[in-house]
Amino acid sequence: MTSNDFGAARPVPRPDLESTSAATVSADSGPRSTPTDLLRRLRARAAADPVTHVERVPARAGVPAPWPQWAPPELRAAFTRRGVVAPWQHQAEAATLAYEGTHVVVATGTASGKSLAYQLPALATVLADPRATVLYLAPTKALAADQLRAVAALDLEGVRPACYDGDTPRAEREWIRRHSRFVLTNPDMLHHGILPGHAQWSGFLRRLAYVVIDECHTYRGVFGSHVAHVLRRLRRQCARFGATPVFVLASATSGDPATAAGRLTGLPVTAVTEDASPRGGVTFALWEPPLLPPDAGPASLVPPQATGDHDDLRQVRRSALRETADLLADTVAEGVRTLAFVRSRKGAEVVAANARRALDDAVPGLGSRVAAYRGGYLREERRELERALLHGDLLGLASTNALELGVDLVGLDAVLICGYPGTRASLWQQAGRAGRSGQEALAVLVARDDPLDTYLVHHPEAIFGAPVEATVLDPANPYVLAPQLACAAVEAPLTPADLALFGDGAKEAVDELVAAGALRQRPTGWYWRHRERPEVDLRGEGGAPVCVVEASTGRLLGTVDGGSAHFLLHPGAVYLHQGVSYVVDDLDLADGCALVHAEEPDWSTHARDVTDLSVVSVRSYVDAGPVGMFLGEVDVTSQVVSYQRRRIATGEVIDTRPLDLPTRELRTVAVWFTLSPQSLAQAGVQTADVPGALHAAEHAAIGLLPLMATCDRWDIGGLSTAVHPDTEAPTVFVYDGHPGGAGFAERAYGTASAWLRATRDAIAECGCETGCPSCVQSPKCGNGNNPLSKPDAIRVLDVVLANLPG
Secondary structure, eight states: OOOGGGOOOOOSSOHHHHTOOGGGSOTTOOOSSOHHHHHHHHHHHSSSOOEEEEEEEOOBOOOBOOOOTTSOHHHHHHHHHTTOOSOBHHHHHHHHHHHTTOOEEEEOOTTSOHHHHHHHHHHHHHHHOTTOEEEEEOSSHHHHHHHHHHHHHTOOTTTOEEEOSTTSOHHHHHHHHHHOSEEEEOHHHIIIIITTTTTTTHHHHHTEEEEEETTGGGOOHHHHHHHHHHHHHHHHHHHHTTOOOEEEEEEOSOBSHHHHHHHHHTSOOEEEOOOOSOBOOEEEEEEOOOBOOTTTSOGGGSOOOTTSOTTOOOOOBOOHHHHHHHHHHHHHHTTOOEEEEESSHHHHHHHHHHHHHHHHHHSTTGGGGEEEEOTTSOHHHHHHHHHHHHTTSOSEEEEOGGGTSSOOOTTOOEEEEESOOSSHHHHHHHHTTSOTTSOOEEEEEEOOSSHHHHHHHHOTHHHHSSOOOBOOOOTTOHHHHHHHHHHHHHHSOBOHHHHHHHOTTHHHHHHHHHHTTSEEEETTEEEEOOSSOOOOOTTOSSSSOEEEEETTTOOEEEEEOHHHHHHHSSTTOEEEETTEEEEEEEEETTTTEEEEEEOOOSEEEEEEEEEEEEEEEEEEEEEETTEEEEEEEEEEEEEEEEEEEEETTTOOEEEEEEOOOOOEEEEEEEEEEEEOHHHHHHTTOOGGGHHHHHHHHHHHHHHHGGGTSSOOGGGEEEEEESSOTTTSSOEEEEEESSTTOOSHHHHHHHTHHHHHHHHHHHHHHOSOSSOOTTTTOOTTOTTOSOSOOHHHHHHHHHHHHHHSOO
């Protein structure tokens, strides 16, 4: 099932698809021409040229290095059998640093062979010392499974690699604890399973020589801050058993990787950043879907402003999802192995379904070569999809960022990126999925109808001329530190020496836990007082996952994280799974279960929420005359109160239905600015237009913040009001969507002038007349994008920028 939210479809079948039969698209098909030729054909099929910029990333020769003398012959022979004749220079440098006992982070490009940099010293040590063990941490199960295949394929005697995660059968777990010397897991399992059961893992931890942290740039914000303390808890348990493992981290290219890795581990870390691997050339295109005719876009998708003009049918762009689906169908039809990255789970399902439909309309059966991949699938489904893509049974895959990380997808020729992924680091990571065998590749960023995407496709220097962001995390966040100290106290009583390990704020957090009755202080330390363990959600997703169950059969379809359940699984919601649509009958948040039934309704659902915000304290502020810029703590209360049903064919709003879901409360960090009413009046903003002006400026500011901070708009929220009770002035708030903050609001406050200047430019340069999703409308607005005033938003930001210090 698809929704007309995703834009009008191109007519299919097309002549170029009709000439392609399923038999001609074989498992080992490759691109029939260069990426430049392929891009030219894709552009030719569009009604108007959608490409705003093409960047050529040149090929690069590799710089090899000799095998380190300490690498044992059997390990060199094993790598040689796998096709690794010699390491690249950065691999040898990082491996030698680690083997000599230096904590190291190797931060080089996608497909640069970072895995060899940690496998070489870790496996050399395991082969030399029959008791040594290695712990490998990956942010996703797919990456851990891929690394397990790689290590197992070396076929080294006595290593016995094994995955230990939530998918591991309980019958195998005891064997892994006792016998595996190379355990692959994730921070969640380390937090929930290994550290609480450290007594059972004592033999493994006592002999732990290396801790490998793969794709460490993903540990940012609240999640990264939690993982930082999980690693400190690991170090603490290792020290109790007499072990001091070496930490080896692998990261995509990032700003200041040594500092970020040091903050993550709490240790001094040396960075290796010079990438000596060969790289195939990449043709990178920025693709902006065309504007639809005024009568082609559904009016309900672009609510009228607060002018009473309900006949205003403003232009919208063709959906990035629909555009990506058509491009995926085109490339698959040409035999080009393609991975399409889509930002949401629902979006990945929609792109795959639309691509399959287009292919099957042209050549029956060809659509079977395309599938969706996302979190929430069962383990067996994920593994089968990975296998099918690796073996060529699938030619196209629409995936969330679950496949962004180092899974070795050899043989991909093209990557489609549906919407800017939030950071340049993620953008290059995703683009790097193509051309992994050194061949020429095509990457296409398809812009969403969003302020940031629109800005980027018209300012390519913000992508290709800017450095990759530094990873932001804050282990001192009290909303992270206190619960992590509680977890540590359950594992072993805390001592004064432990507080130094956990860093700034640890003593204050312990005192608060004592005052709250969670810890009891004794001469030997602080002890946990309760029988049950504290419930700590590492990923800040708002609680345990909610299971999606087919009511008639009891079959488990998948899971949705607790933070998204109110929006995706409310009663009446349409839920997509592998192209099949279901309607939610009941959501039981207490039991973490949603009951659904299969149905193909002719409508889609869209949840709406309301938000209230109060200022708790001010950390810092700038007094700029009629303008004030503030940073501080706020309390945010939100509630999903209703949902719209929209007709698929037209986008028409059928009705709005109320919901009775619990409110959610969040104490976090916000940046906000105030303006005097007099300054707005002098700028030409009429009193009646102030709410729409501030609302539009808020939306655009949220959309442009990822340009400055390592976040995307779904990590942050906002609120605007003509008179806020705490500021007594017109105010725009932008806040971190995580308890205690995630560092994004601080970044916005520190770069306020540059952030709001880019926001103002994005609005002013948009070609629409009255405001559209490319500038001031938001896909997550709880008020249905009403009221909004584009011209007055520019006036508001002009006032702020004229008074705020540069």
